[in-house]
Amino acid sequence: MKRIYMDHAATTPMAPEVVEAMKTAFVEIFGNASSLHQPGLEARAALEEAREKVAELIGAEAEEVYFTSGGTESDNLAIKGVALAKRDRGRHIITTSIEHPAVLEPCRYLEGQGFEVTYLPVTREGLVEVEALESAIREDTILISMMHANNEIGTIQPISEAGSIARDRGIAFHTDAVQTVGKIPAKVDELGVDLLSLSSHKLHGPKGVGALYIREGTEIESIIHGGGHERGLRSGTENVPGIVGLATAAELAGANLEEDMARMAGMRDRLAEFVLARVEDSWVNGSRTKRLPNNANLGFSFIEGEALLLRLDAEGIAVSTGSACSSKKTVASHVLTAIGLRPEEAHGSLRITLGRENTDQEVDYVARTIVEVAESLLAMSPFRKS
Known part of the structure; x- marks a missing residue:
């Protein structure tokens, strides 16, 4: 059958081009990207080339892209990292009632740490009303997290309008774009976001790899501590073959x-x-x-x-x-x-x-x-x- x-x-199944790129990386680019010898420098070069390709897909600068283990880690880093960095200025977060658990669970965790979270309702079509967002904002609101499109019903949210509201009020704005990057245009400036999460295995890349876009100047703290990889924000030796696979998938998605x-x-x-x-x-x-x-x-x-x-x-x-x-x-x-x-x-x-x-x-x-x-x-x- x-x-x-x-x-x-x-x-998604991995694209054949992704598989071939990863095969080469597994065999030929085996060095640790933090090492200073030639194999390490080759791994670093592959890592930075991949960063540029992912950045191009979402309209970002390469240095604004940080590699993670996937969408869940990216969401956790965005939400917890911003909350930790801004906790002295406010402890109110706004999200929606239909977010993925990778957003809802970090928010619930933060509620246990003394933060307040407002969960915006949606219409019958699954849309957040911009007026409801505006009404929910308080003086102590430090973060808004709204998914670009829902993973179950596919509804695309008014992210650009929400981003404009957040920007006018100086509030950090995050979107979980795991379901949209590679499927519809998801350019960070057009969306008006400060942080954007994406995942490789949703766009014909390998599992276990993702990225978080962080706009330059956005205040955020690390939630994984160690050797200071990814410019000090996400410690842990980078998965170079997986990242090469993500970059190849991103390149294919953008072209098609x-x-x-x-x-x-x-x-x-x-x-x-x-x-x-x-x-x-x-x-x-x-x-x-x-x-x-x-x-x-x-x-x-x-x-x-x-x-x-x-x-x-x-x-x-x-x-x-x-x-x-x-x-x-x-x-x-x-x-x-x-x-x-x-x-x-x-x-x-x-x-x-x-x-x-x-x-x-x-x-x-x-x-x-x-x-x-x-x-x-x-x-x-x-x-x-x-």
Whole structure:
């Protein structure tokens, strides 16, 4: 059975060019980038070249990019690092109710350390209202963290407007752009952010590597202490082959961005429209217009999303019911309940996220199969309306 992978919000297969670049780095660039001998200098050169490529993708200066182990570490460094640096001037942080756990959990940790956190609500489409953000700002607000686009429903937030508000008030502004870098334009100056998190394995690079953009002049403290790597902010010997892989993935994403966006948006819409027209009591979760081009999050009444996922998996189709970081939890998605779904509605969701290797033929097969499986489950559902 040929398998079809449509869970790219969880992770992406590595691009062949990334694999080849990493193979070379593993064999030929084995030195420690902090060493002063020739192998070390070669590793340092590869590291700095990679930094330039990642910076180019997000429109930053190379010295503003700091390599980490992934999106979670980048989010933790941004939130905890800014909070520690600014704690004498205020202890109020603003974020949203639909953030990834990599943002929510550091915020909850800081609440236990004497900080106050405001969790902004969202509309039915999953959008933060700019007026609500403005109303939440206080004199002691030191940080705003708002994700660029949601990992479950794909809604793209008004980051530029929020960034302008934060800048006018002198508040540090962070965005978790793990789901957007490499999928839509994510230039730091256009977004107006001071800090931006990204992850390699979401854009066809290797796992275990990420980066944090920190605008020059942003106050931040280290949360990992040791030998002073990454210009003193993130200690730990750099994963040079992984970073080379991230840089190659970033280069590919930048070169193909517009073409990939248009193609995936077309496939996404065709799939969603096919299913919605044929399955009763189905809908799209999140915004129909302000969403990632590769994300279709569909809701179904009277169907358990996990049953739908497992039946699709048996047909060779890999999708998800929500965030891969929370997929084994039995509670309803905090994102779907935040947009107003009842728990039983939230449990009936299916997240389909496309990647550049998916084809039109695969999309048509997946759409037909979703309809067939959904109709089969509806026929046996004890909750279906008569």
